[in-house]
Amino acid sequence: MPYKDILERRAANRRSHRKNSGEAKKRRLRLESSGLCIKCAARPRTTTSKRCEICSQKHASQIRTRKLQYVLEGRCHTCGKPRDNLNVQRCSRCTNRTRPKAIIAGKARRQADKLLVFNAYGGCKCACSGCLESNIKFLTIDHINNNGTSERKNFGSGGIFYKYLIKNNYPAGYQVLCYNCNCGRGANGGICPHVELDANNN
Numbered sequence: 001m002p003y004k005d006i007l008e009r010r011a012a013n014r015r016s017h018r019k020n021s022g023e024a025k026k027r028r029l030r031l032e033s034s035g036l037c038i039k040c041a042a043r044p045r046t047t048t049s050k051r052c053e054i055c056s057q058k059h060a061s062q063i064r065t066r067k068l069q070y071v072l073e074g075r076c077h078t079c080g081k082p083r084d085n086l087n088v089q090r091c092s093r094c095t096n097r098t099r100p101k102a103i104i105a106g107k108a109r110r111q112a113d114k115l116l117v118f119n120a121y122g123g124c125k126c127a128c129s130g131c132l133e134s135n136i137k138f139l140t141i142d143h144i145n146n147n148g149t150s151e152r153k154n155f156g157s158g159g160i161f162y163k164y165l166i167k168n169n170y171p172a173g174y175q176v177l178c179y180n181c182n183c184g185r186g187a188n189g190g191i192c193p194h195v196e197l198d199a200n201n202n
């Protein structure tokens, strides 16, 4: 339920606080442990929600309507307070509350993907015979056929590229190289200067 006025909203918050303490809270806890819907107390709760199927659908639609109302009124769609930046759909407080979490989660996901991909292409070590680099921070996926530029255009780079490789069950044509060997190979017509050096020494 949308409240146009901030005072109205505060009053609603107070009401909901009362609802969430004392007798009402006891009732909710009792229902939660019994496996019944905390709203109607008649039907069993679903596995993903504290409410039954019908009540959780009703609840979701209420939230949808409220969000829509907030957006229509030009307010933050999460908390309903006025937005400080009209180009962003949420107020700065709500944005700051979720953004760092999202960034950290995204970074961890990309890191996990990177590890999966490296393990599929021979593990965390540079594939160049003249190089011992095994620090993952120095390693990258190298396109054996030297078509990195066109592939980056087709499949994206970084996290998106790792996702593409995982989804396609690690297609052939890639290897793990350190950035040094990767660049060296690129600048030296496809052969890392390390390998050339080896050949000259023998």
Ligand SMILES: [Zn+2]
Pocket (backbone or CB within 6 Å): 037, 038, 039, 040, 041, 042, 043, 051, 052, 053, 054, 055, 056
């Ligand atoms: Zn219910």
Ligand SMILES: [Zn+2]
Pocket (backbone or CB within 6 Å): 076, 077, 078, 079, 080, 081, 090, 091, 092, 093, 094, 095
């Ligand atoms: Zn907000």
Ligand SMILES: [Zn+2]
Pocket (backbone or CB within 6 Å): 126, 127, 128, 131, 132, 133, 177, 178, 179, 180, 181, 182
């Ligand atoms: Zn290397």
Ligand SMILES: [Zn+2]
Pocket (backbone or CB within 6 Å): 128, 129, 130, 131, 180, 181, 184, 192, 193, 194, 195
């Ligand atoms: Zn090398």
